[in-house]
Amino acid sequence: MAEAKITKRSEDYSRWYTDVIAAAELADYAPVKGCMIIRPNGYAIWEKMQQALDGMFKETGHQNAYFPLFIPESFLQKEAEHVEGFAPEVAVVTHAGGSKLEEPLIIRPTSETIIWNTYRNWIQSYRDLPLLINQWCNVVRWEMRTRLFLRTTEFLWQEGHTAHATYEDAEEEALRMLGVYRRFAEEYIAVPVIEGIKTDSEKFAGAHHTYSIEALMGDGKALQAGTSHHLAQNFAKAFDVTFQTETGRREYVYATSWGLTTRMIGALIMTHGDDNGIVIPPKLATIQVVVVPIFRKPEERERVMQAVDKFTAGFKAAGIGFKVDARDQYSPGYKFNDWEKHGVPLRIEVGPKDLDKNQVVLARRDNGQKTPASQDGLDRTVREMLETIQKSLFDRAVEFREKHSYRIDDYSKFNEILDGEGGFLWSHWCGSGECEERIKDETKATIRNIPNESKPEEGKCIKCGTPSRRRVIFARAY
Numbered sequence: 001m002a003e004a005k006i007t008k009r010s011e012d013y014s015r016w017y018t019d020v021i022a023a024a025e026l027a028d029y030a031p032v033k034g035c036m037i038i039r040p041n042g043y044a045i046w047e048k049m050q051q052a053l054d055g056m057f058k059e060t061g062h063q064n065a066y067f068p069l070f071i072p073e074s075f076l077q078k079e080a081e082h083v084e085g086f087a088p089e090v091a092v093v094t095h096a097g098g099s100k101l102e103e104p105l106i107i108r109p110t111s112e113t114i115i116w117n118t119y120r121n122w123i124q125s126y127r128d129l130p131l132l133i134n135q136w137c138n139v140v141r142w143e144m145r146t147r148l149f150l151r152t153t154e155f156l157w158q159e160g161h162t163a164h165a166t167y168e169d170a171e172e173e174a175l176r177m178l179g180v181y182r183r184f185a186e187e188y189i190a191v192p193v194i195e196g197i198k199t200d201s202e203k204f205a206g207a208h209h210t211y212s213i214e215a216l217m218g219d220g221k222a223l224q225a226g227t228s229h230h231l232a233q234n235f236a237k238a239f240d241v242t243f244q245t246e247t248g249r250r251e252y253v254y255a256t257s258w259g260l261t262t263r264m265i266g267a268l269i270m271t272h273g274d275d276n277g278i279v280i281p282p283k284l285a286t287i288q289v290v291v292v293p294i295f296r297k298p299e300e301r302e303r304v305m306q307a308v309d310k311f312t313a314g315f316k317a318a319g320i321g322f323k324v325d326a327r328d329q330y331s332p333g334y335k336f337n338d339w340e341k342h343g344v345p346l347r348i349e350v351g352p353k354d355l356d357k358n359q360v361v362l363a364r365r366d367n368g369q370k371t372p373a374s375q376d377g378l379d380r381t382v383r384e385m386l387e388t389i390q391k392s393l394f395d396r397a398v399e400f401r402e403k404h405s406y407r408i409d410d411y412s413k414f415n416e417i418l419d420g421e422g423g424f425l426w427s428h429w430c431g432s433g434e435c436e437e438r439i440k441d442e443t444k445a446t447i448r449n450i451p452n453e454s455k456p457e458e459g460k461c462i463k464c465g466t467p468s469r470r471r472v473i474f475a476r477a478y
């Protein structure tokens with residue numbers, strides 16, 4: 001195994017990020033620029049994310065389906081804003097099977113068009129609504145500047161596409177799924193997020209309005225962690241999807257779509273990682289506990305392994321994900337370091353001296369704390385410890401975000417903070433696209449969202465001084 005050195009986070013955040021991914025063997029660059037190879041350790045995190053989210057989707061009444069990767073180019077043209085937004089990043093297939101295609105095919109950048117073309121046949125009456133479908137798949141968006149997990153040309157995601165009888169039903173769904181994303185981000189990834197609505201310039205191409213959850217990363221930049229769109233009747237009109245109401249009228253269907261991607265692995269790294277590498281929240285760790293037996297002589301080995309076998313049988317019964325690292329060719333010190341780089345939340349050290357005291361030593365990945373624990377009832381102790389780690393990762397992230405959130409009423413402070421430690425700037429905004437654009441040009445900060453939790457408050461637009469009723473969040477973003 002190659003010794004991977006991790007650049008200090010404070011020294012060069014961007015190199016640190018890349019080093020952490022390499023050290024934990026999460027992903028590799030691919031031969032095609034901007035693409036990414038997700039290695040088993042990275043994919044294991046994605047699988048855990050999928051399981052958790054998929055369960056929540058099904059609990060809220062959704063079913064999975066699968067639609068094709070290729071979409072006739074003409075479909076994209078049908079919704080004006082949609083084509084304008086996506087055309088620049090679409091990959092097009094012009095040749096296949098040795099000849100030029102009659103109609104070029106686009107590789108899906110998102111699936112609204114092909115799905116709404118299909119829904120036309122599936123939806124006839126109000127009895128067919130709501131239609132609640134999700135798909136797990138890959139999409140392709142030709143990006144110029146890419147970074148592993150955060151922005152890649154091809155990425156994995158889920159996309160929900162639902163159809164409803166009324167505007168209100170669709171609104172309820174869009175907010176429900178935003179809530180699901182929030183719960184998922186906070187309870188599983190231990191990343192606190194702010195729910196809110198996007199400004200018109202930042203909404204999804206083709207949406208009536210877009211909601212997002214926004215998180216603050218360790219370098220003070222924001223990350224859009226998930227989006228939920230109310231599409232109103234835009235796609236139903238573009239694809240002529242109507243239904244017969246209870247009173248016998250024909251009406252266009254209302255829609256939502258919502259997506260969350262593999263960039264959440266990037267969010268996980270940038271929220272919890274430290275100079276020793278990634279820290280995986282216990283709920284997303286396949287290996288939650290690594291056991292490192294310590295011994296010199298063969299008879300010690302036998303005694304230690306006996307104890308290990310006994311308490312790991314308890315782990316197995318309790319559903320705790322564990323691994324015993326009994327590799328002979330590596331020292332305990334090497335192993336500690338190795339598992340730290342791989343982000344395993346909890347390590348158990350056990351040697352002959354511990355056996356004499358009927359104990360083991362627990363070492364937490366999140367804060368380095370070491371505590372002895374009795375071998376009796378160790379599965380319960382470990383389970384509680386994992387819960388504590390999960391919670392303290394979240395609490396620490398909340399604390400970091402609060403420390404880097406500012407109420408700013410003086411525009412001259414903007415760049416000062418953004419060029420320094422960065423963070424969320426809660427400021428007044430008049431609602432004009434012009435002010436938004438100028439602030440973006442001058443500071444590279446965008447309005448992340450207009451938070452649902454932002455209370456009415458009289459103020460003046462940070463840029464033009466026009467009266468404003470509430471604060472929005474500005475930040476530089478990934």
Ligand SMILES: [Zn+2]
Pocket residue numbers: 429430431432435461462463464465466
């Ligand atoms: Zn203004």
